[in-house]
Structures are given as C-alpha cells and as structure tokens.
Amino acid sequence: MKSMSRTTIDDDRAARTAEPGRRPPELAFGEVRTCLIQNQGTLSTSASVALMQLTPGSPVSKVERPVRRVVSPEQVTGIDCRLNVAREGKGRAIGTVLSHAVVTNGRVLQGSAHVALTAAASSDRREWRHYLRRQGVAEIIGSPNPNNVLDGFLGDSTPTNGVDLASISDRVIEDVQQSSELDHHTALRASTAVVRWAATLEAERSPTVHIVKSDVPNVHAVRLEGRPGDLPMLLRFCEEFALHEWLLTTVKDVIVARAEKDIDRDRDPLDSLLFALNQLVPLWMPPTYLSERMKALWDGVESRTHYTALFDKQVARVRDLRDQVKIRPPRRF
Amino acid sequence: MTAVDVSYHELTEAARVEAVPLAHLSVETGHLYLDDFADGDRLIARQLEQAAPWLEAAGKRIRKRFGRNARISTCFLVDDYTPSSSAGEPPKPSEVVDIVTSAAEQAGFKIDYLAREAGCAVACERPYSGPRDQSRLADIVAGLIVEEAAVGANGSRPPTAQTGWLSNGQRSPAVTVAMDAPEWEAPQEFGSYRHSVFVDVELWSLDKSRSEPERQYSCSLLAAVWQLLRLGLLRDAGRAVAGPYRFGSGEALPDLWSQLPTVTQLTPDAAPFAAYQSLSLLPPHYRAAEHAAEVIIDHLQFDEAVLKQTEERALHEASPVTLPDNPTRRVSHLFFDEVHVTHND
Numbered sequence: 163m164k165s166m167s168r169t170t171i172d173d174d175r176a177a178r179t180a181e182p183g184r185r186p187p188e189l190a191f192g193e194v195r196t197c198l199i200q201n202q203g204t205l206s207t208s209a210s211v212a213l214m215q216l217t218p219g220s221p222v223s224k225v226e227r228p229v230r231r232v233v234s235p236e237q238v239t240g241i242d243c244r245l246n247v248a249r250e251g252k253g254r255a256i257g258t259v260l261s262h263a264v265v266t267n268g269r270v271l272q273g274s275a276h277v278a279l280t281a282a283a284s285s286d287r288r289e290w291r292h293y294l295r296r297q298g299v300a301e302i303i304g305s306p307n308p309n310n311v312l313d314g315f316l317g318d319s320t321p322t323n324g325v326d327l328a329s330i331s332d333r334v335i336e337d338v339q340q341s342s343e344l345d346h347h348t349a350l351r352a353s354t355a356v357v358r359w360a361a362t363l364e365a366e367r368s369p370t371v372h373i374v375k376s377d378v379p380n381v382h383a384v385r386l387e388g389r390p391g392d393l394p395m396l397l398r399f400c401e402e403f404a405l406h407e408w409l410l411t412t413v414k415d416v417i418v419a420r421a422e423k424d425i426d427r428d429r430d431p432l433d434s435l436l437f438a439l440n441q442l443v444p445l446w447m448p449p450t451y452l453s454e455r456m457k458a459l460w461d462g463v464e465s466r467t468h469y470t471a472l473f474d475k476q477v478a479r480v481r482d483l484r485d486q487v488k489i490r491p492p493r494r495f
Numbered sequence: 496m497t498a499v500d501v502s503y504h505e506l507t508e509a510a511r512v513e514a515v516p517l518a519h520l521s522v523e524t525g526h527l528y529l530d531d532f533a534d535g536d537r538l539i540a541r542q543l544e545q546a547a548p549w550l551e552a553a554g555k556r557i558r559k560r561f562g563r564n565a566r567i568s569t570c571f572l573v574d575d576y577t578p579s580s581s582a583g584e585p586p587k588p589s590e591v592v593d594i595v596t597s598a599a600e601q602a603g604f605k606i607d608y609l610a611r612e613a614g615c616a617v618a619c620e621r622p623y624s625g626p627r628d629q630s631r632l633a634d635i636v637a638g639l640i641v642e643e644a645a646v647g648a649n650g651s652r653p654p655t656a657q658t659g660w661l662s663n664g665q666r667s668p669a670v671t672v673a674m675d676a677p678e679w680e681a682p683q684e685f686g687s688y689r690h691s692v693f694v695d696v697e698l699w700s701l702d703k704s705r706s707e708p709e710r711q712y713s714c715s716l717l718a719a720v721w722q723l724l725r726l727g728l729l730r731d732a733g734r735a736v737a738g739p740y741r742f743g744s745g746e747a748l749p750d751l752w753s754q755l756p757t758v759t760q761l762t763p764d765a766a767p768f769a770a771y772q773s774l775s776l777l778p779p780h781y782r783a784a785e786h787a788a789e790v791i792i793d794h795l796q797f798d799e800a801v802l803k804q805t806e807e808r809a810l811h812e813a814s815p816v817t818l819p820d821n822p823t824r825r826v827s828h829l830f831f832d833e834v835h836v837t838h839n840d
Contacts, residue, residue, distance in 0.1 A: 219635030220798070221510030221732045227503075238796045239654065240644030258641065258796075259650055275650075289686050290643045291793050291821050326650040333653060451503075 186390035187278035187299060188308050190361045191315050193327035194401050195273045196408040197354040200339050202347040204441065205268030207232070213343045214263060216334075229447045230267050234338075236260040238297055239330055241277075242287065246324030247306045248313035255279060255325060257293045257300030261334045266405060269441055273334035274401055275327040278363075278393060281305065300325070312360045316383050327358070350437055352412045353380055357404040361386040361396050369396070369459050373403070373467075382407060392455065399459055402449040406469060409445055413438050413476045421483045430491075435484045443477055446470070510733035512800040516767035517808060518566035519816075520557045521725045522550055523775040524599070524606060526572045529585040529752070536598045543602035545831045546776040550604055553774050561814050566766035570608040570725070571595055575752040576616060576717060588755050589748040596761060607765035608739055614757030615720040616712050618737035623754050630731040632720050633712045637698060639795040643685050659710075662695040663790050696787040715787030719795075722788055722826055724758075727769030728801055739768045771809055771816055772825050779830045789823050797822070 199205065205213065207224070210232040214222045220235035238258050245253040261275035282301035293301070302311075318324060335354070339346075358381070370387040384403065386396050417438040421431035448470060450457040464470060525542035532539070550569065558565045579585055586594075592609060599606045616633040642654045645665055664684035684691035699710040723729045729736050740756035741763075742748060749755055758768055775785065802822075809816040819825060 217638045218631060219638065219731045223509060224507040225505045226507075227505070238641045239650050240641055241648055241650055242644040242646050243649035256644070287646075287686055289793075291823075294641060294794070294796055295820060297796055297799070324649060329652075330650040 185280050186365075187280045187363055187393070189279040189312060190276060190363060190393055190396070191279070191325065191327060192274065192276035192359045192397060192400055193331045194357045194359070194404040195331045195335055195354050196357075196404045197271055197335060198348060198350060198352050199265065199269060199271045199344065200346045200348055201344045202349055203345075205265065205343075207268070209343055210265045210268050213338060213341055214265060216263065216337060228451060229445055232265045234263040234334075236262050236297065237334060238294075239275075240290075240293070241300060241325055243325060244323055245302065245306065245311055246314035246318045248310045248317055249307075251304070251306035251310050253302045253304040253306040253311060255300040255302050256282070256287055258297050259300070259325065259327065259330055260298035261330050263334045263338050264401060265338075267441075267445055270405060270408070270445060271335060271338055272401060272404060273331040273338075274397070275331040275334070276397055277325060277327070279311070308362065312362065312385070316358060316360050316385065328356070349441070350412075350416065350434060352416050355380040355382075355404060355408040355411060357382045357384060357400055357407065359384040359386060359396075359400045361388060361393070363388060363390045363393060365389055369455060371399070371459060371463055373463070380411065395453065395456055395459075398449065398452065399456060402460075403463070406446065406448065406473075409442055410469065410473050410476065413442055413473070413480065417442075418476060418479050418483065421480075425483065425486065430487065432484065432487050435480050435487070438480050439477075439484070443480075446473055512730060512733045512798065512804060513735040514804055514808070515727040515735045515738070515769050517727050517805070518568045518766040518768070518770040519561055519772065520553060520565075520567045521768065521770035521773045522553060522567065522569045523725070523773070523777070524550060524569050524571055524604075526574065526775075526777055526781060528574045528577060528579075529591075530579055530581050532586045532591055532594060533581060533583065536594045539594060539598045540601060541835070542778065543598050543604075545778075547602045547604060549776050549829050549831070564813070566770070568607045568766040568768055568770065569599075569604065570610055570758075570768065571599075571606045572610050572612060572721060573752075574612040576612040576712075577714075585752070587748075587750055588752055588759075592748065592759070592761065605762050607762045608758050608760055608768050610721070610724075610758045611752055611755055612717055612721070613753065614737065614755070615717045615724065618724075618731075618757045620736075620738050621740050621756055622742075622749050624756070630734075630736045632724075632729060632731075632736060633699075633710075633716055635729065635731060636720050636723065636791070636795065637710075637712075637716065639797070640698075640791065641794055641796050643794065645685075659699045659701075660695055660697055661791060661794060662693065663793075664691060664693045666693075666695065694787065694790050696790055698791070713787075714784045716791060718781075718784050718788035719791040722773060722775075722792065723822070725769055725773040726771075726822055726825055727805060728797060728822060730798065730801055739765075771805075771818060772827065775826075775828045777828065777830055778833060782828075782830050785828055789826070792823050792826075793821070 211222050211224060214232045214234040216237060217235040223233040225231045240258055242256045245255050259275055259277040264272040278299050279302055280299060282303045285303055367387050367389055372385040374383045376383060384400055388396050417434055421435055424431035448460050450460050524546045527539055554567055557567055573591060595606055595609060618630040618632045640661060664682055667680050667682040682693040684693050696715050697713050698716045699712045701708040702711045724737055737757040739758040739760040741760040806818050809818045
C-alpha cells in the first residue's frame with residue numbers, strides 16, 4: 163500500500179468535523195418584502211444587474227427564462243440577541259442573517275432576509291470567525307422548545323426584541339431604491355407587501371405549507387415544514403409566493419379598484435390598466451418549472467387557493483375595463 | 496409512460512469560481528517605500544540580508560515536509576501607494592527591478608515576484624491596463640467585512656461599517672459634555688478572556704482635496720488585500736485577479752509605476768505566486784499594520800466556493816495538506832530586529 167503522508171497544518175479542522183454545533187438547522191425564519199421599483203421605465207438586463215451589484219466583486223445571479231430574475235449577492239448581518247419565545251422558555255441567537263434583493267423583469271423589487279437556527283454546542287459566544295464560516299446560520303444558546311420559538315417569531319409583528327428580519331429586509335429594499343441607477347419616479351402607487359415565514363426542518367419530513375392572511379393589510383404569515391435540504395427550495399417558494407400574492411393584490415385592489423372608481427367619476431384609467439396588462443401580467447409565472455418538489459408544493463397551494471384562476475379573472479376584468487373605456491371614453495379626458 | 500429526464504440551466508445563474516495555481520509557501524522577503532530606493536540599494540540590501548537565514552530555514556522546513564517537489568516562491572512588495580515625501584523623481588520600475596534583483600543575488604537567493612502596493616488597491620494583470628481590465632480589490636475586500644455583532648444586536652440598526660473603522664470589540668462610549676459626563680466605560684474585546692486587547696482599525700480616510708472625495712485606503716487594509724492575494728483567496732465576480740505578468744525578453748518595463756501590473760514575475764521557473772501558507776519577513780515597524788490586517792481578515796465573509804476549492808486542492812496534493820478553517824492561520828510572520836553590527840575596518 164502506498165503510504166500517504168498527511169500533513170496537518172492546524173487541528174482546527176478535526177475539531178470542526180467532530181463539533182456537534184455543525185448539526186443541520188432545525189428552524190428557519192425569513193421575511194420577504196415586495197414592491198415596485200422606483201423607476202418610470204422597466205429596467206434593462208444590464209441596468210438590473212448593475213442595480214443588484216450590492217457587494218463589489220461578488221457575482222450577481224441572472225436568469226432570463228421564463229421571467230428575467232436578477233438576484234444580488236447575499237448581504238451578511240451579524241446578530242447576538244434574545245429570541246422571542248412564545249409561552250415559556252428563552253434563548254439567545256448568535257450568528258449571521260443573510261439578505262438579498264431580487265428584481266423581476268426589471269419591474270418588481272423584493273428584499274428577502276433569512277436565517278437558519280441550530281442549537282449551539284457551547285453556552286458561550288465563540289470567536290467571530292466561527293459564525294462567519296456558516297453564513298445565514300444563528301446558533302441558539304439555551305434550549306427553548308422549537309415550536310415556541312417559531313410561534314414567537316410569527317406572532318410578533320413588530321419585532322423589537324427578537325431577530326428583526328423586518329428591518330434587515332427593509333434595508334435591502336432601501337439600499338436598492340436609493341441607487342443612482344434609478345430615476346426615483348413611481349410608475350404606479352402600490353404598497354409594499356410583507357411575507358413573514360418560518361419553517362420547521364426535520365429529516366424525512368414531507369413539505370407542508372400553511373398560509374395565514376393577517377388582519378394587517380398586505381401581510382401574510384407562512385408556516386412551512388420540510389427536510390433540512392429543502393431550505394433553499396422553501397425560501398424560493400416564499401419569495402415566489404410573495405411575488406404572486408403582491409401581483410394579485412396590486413392588480414385586484416389597486417388597478418381594478420381604482421379604475422372602477424375612475425370610471426364612476428369620469429376620469430381616465432387607461433394608463434394604469436395598460437400598465438397592468440403590459441408590465442404586471444407577464445410576471446405571473448408560478449415556479450412549478452423549478453423542481454418536482456416545488457411543483458408539488460405550488461400545486462398544493464393552487465388547489466386550495468386557486469391563485470392562478472383568481473389572477474386570470476382579474477386580468478379578464480382589466481381587459482374588460484379597458485374595452486369599456488375605449489368604447490365610451492370618459493368625458494374628462 | 497416513462498418520464499423524460501429534462502434539465503434547463505442558465506450559466507449566468509451562478510458564477511463559476513476560477514482556480515489559481517498554488518505553491519506550498521510564499522515568502523515575502525521585504526517591503527519598502529519608493530523613497531527608500533533614493534540612496535540605491537542600502538536599505539534593501541540590509542532587509543534582504545536580514546531575511547536570508549529565515550528564508551533558508553523556512554525552505555528547509557517545507558522541503559522536509561513535501562520533499563524535493565516543494566514549491567516555494569519569494570516576493571517583494573514596493574509601496575507606490577503612499578504619496579512620496581521627497582521632492583525628487585521616484586525611481587523607475589526598471590531601476591527598482593535591477594536593484595532588487597542584484598540585492599537578492601548578493602543576499603544569496605532569488606526574488607520571484609515584485610508586487611506594488613497600489614496594485615493591491617486596484618489590481619491589473621498586464622502593463623498599461625485601463626479601468627476595464629482592473630479589479631478594485633480594496634473596495635472588494637472592504638465590501639466583504641462583516642462587523643462583529645454587539646451583544647443585543649438584532650438587526651434593527653444598520654451596520655456602522657460606513658464609518659471607515661473596524662474594531663474587534665465594543666467601543667467605549669463617547670463622552671462629549673464634561674458637565675454631566677457619566678463615568679467612563681472601558682472598551683471591551685468581543686469574546687475576550689478576562690482582559691481585552693481592543694483594536695480599532697482605520698480602513699480608509701476620505702481625500703477631501705478632490706472634488707469627489709475618494710477613499711484613501713490604509714496600510715492595514717492594503718496589507719489584508721496583499722495577504723489574501725498571496726493565499727489565493729480573492730476573486731472578482733468569480734474571476735481570479737492579479738495573476739503575475741512576465742515581461743518578454745524584448746519587452747521594456749513601463750516608465751510609470753501605475754502602468755506596471757500588480758505582480759511582475761522576475762524569474763522564469765518560479766513556483767506559483769499564491770500559496771497554502773504565507774510567511775512575511777519584515778522589519779518591526781510593520782507589526783501593527785500586520786496585526787490590523789489579521790483583524791480585518793478575521794471579519795471577512797469568504798465565498799464558500801473559494802475556500803472549499805483551496806481546501807480540496809490541498810487535500811489532493813501528492814502529500815495531502817489539511818488547511819485550517821481560518822485563513823489567518825495560514826499566515827505567519829517574522830519581525831526581525833534592527834540591531835546592526837558596526838564593522839570597524
């Protein structure tokens with residue numbers, strides 16, 4: 163047998179593999195904010211890429227089909243804070259939160275922050291390099307019941323004590339909207355929608371989704387289950403759900419509702435109707451093309467909510483209103 | 496019915512990470528300002544003479560581990576970033592190369608690569624390069640800094656990285672009004688054991704003499720860039736940066752330092768510039784900047800793909816090397832004294 167001399171420069175590595183702290187995450191939290199990009203026109207591919215270059219020298223991800231989706235490099239934010247735990251128990255989370263921006267078709271902007279939680283191996287804070295090596299993971303010191311941690315996160319709509327993913331995802335949006343690449347004109351007055359999600363991760367767990375529309379407008383809470391390896395898929399699902407939910411709400415509650423009011427008052431709603439048809443409708447592209455598991459997840463949501471059918475109905479309504487305006491133009495033109 | 500296996504991918508979705516050739520050891524044999532060459536080879540001869548025995552010792556150790564195929568490269572850094580304090584013309588690159596080469600020869604070794612500090616701020620791979628084929632490495636490294644979370648930080652406040660300072664702990668609160676000054680609070684190093692060594696590093700200052708204030712990077716940040724280049728850990732959107740350039744036999748060196756590539760290869764069969772381990776043999780006044788560089792590197796988010804690539808490459812060597820998790824553990828220093836023997840002939 164050929165003898166292999168194995169040179170060890172440091173014994174850090176041995177410690178790392180044996181470390182129980184490197185367990186797969188048990189929980190993951192996230193928040194996705196969706197809004198219109200503050201620019202009069204649609205951004206070109208190169209403008210979208212330039213806009214998403216939030217970290218110099220880090221690659222921007224770009225996909226052209228079926229819709230153009232440009233994603234910024236992950237931004238890393240350090241945290242060391244108490245967790246909001248529902249019912250009893252407490253815990254401290256130390257690690258890093260990741261956040262990125264997404265531009266879809268040069269029109270819709272999303273800020274997405276997420277963190278995976280795992281039990282810490284020791285009860286003390288470690289050196290910073292330890293947490294930087296696992297970006298997007300926070301270690302929990304103390305052993306609160308995962309369900310209480312999850313309820314604590316989803317239940318608190320204004321996090322002042324726990325992990326504040328609202329501020330982090332909001333900051334990504336702000337960083338992008340302030341860019342000099344944009345002309346800061348709004349093509350349509352539409353609000354920002356928030357999807358806050360939390361996932362329980364366990365081996366052999368098949369995916370589940372539970373969506374709750376909050377009593378606060380434009381806020382949804384999503385509770386998910388899956389395997390630890392499903393985490394990227396669940397994160398993408400929440401971003402896609404947020405995008406489609408925003409599209410449906412914007413077309414239904416902003417475009418159609420305002421157009422109906424405008425017609426009643428003899429004002430011309432054609433611009434915003436055409437904006438919906440030309441700019442928003444093409445963005446409806448459920449993520450079933452991504453993978454079998456994603457398809458199963460989305461199809462499940464569809465069968466319960468009929469999102470696509472609802473959206474199609476709204477699109478038909480937009481066309482209907484457009485035709486009415488064309489046949490009988492408003493008096494105040 | 497049988498399912499058809501179909502896949503569709505776009506290459507622009509995820510950047511490929513280019514690999515760089517790696518030696519076992521990269522030895523920095525010295526570091527001088529352009530002004531230091533004003534009186535010829537006096538200072539460099541002294542530095543290289545000091546470095547020679549340590550270089551030999553380090554070489555012996557590496558050859559003992561990796562045998563005759565051990566790959567060791569030597570380099571020398573010239574600081575053309577710090578503005579010159581003398582009124583005279585700085586020496587030309589070709590003159591410095593001649594001085595460095597002959598001084599090394601006198602000290603009994605060869606210098607494989609000559610690097611320039613301004614090339615660490617903005618890297619270029621060939622002479623006379625323009626903005627299109629440059630990489631703004633100092634900006635890139637500054638952008639990778641993740642500030643250490645203070646106790647209680649939950650993401651509500653934006654990071655303070657924009658200030659141009661990085662510390663390894665909790666700063667002592669500013670006390671401005673003497674009248675109702677609260678009691679002084681000590682700064683504290685994060686994760687310190689009993690006592691703190693609190694370090695606050697200036698990353699850049701703003702040159703306000705220009706119409707558009709430009710960042711003037713500190714020696715500490717540029718030292719971090721320099722160490723990371725030598726460890727082969729820097730990329731620009733996945734591309735390798737500042738690869739060494741070797742001038743052809745008839746090719747003249749440019750007259751201006753800014754036209755020179757970041758790393759110029761001086762010897763024909765040199766081992767790769769970047770390495771698994773780096774050793775810097777330096778005069779003692781670089782100690783503080785090198786420590787600051789270590790603090791900076793300790794706060795960087797590295798591309799996982801780059802770390803993994805280097806780690807796996809090391810494991811697949813003929814004599815496998817296990818690299819430590821922490822890049823700063825691949826860097827070593829030797830600060831020699833400045834005691835000189837006076838010869839009375």
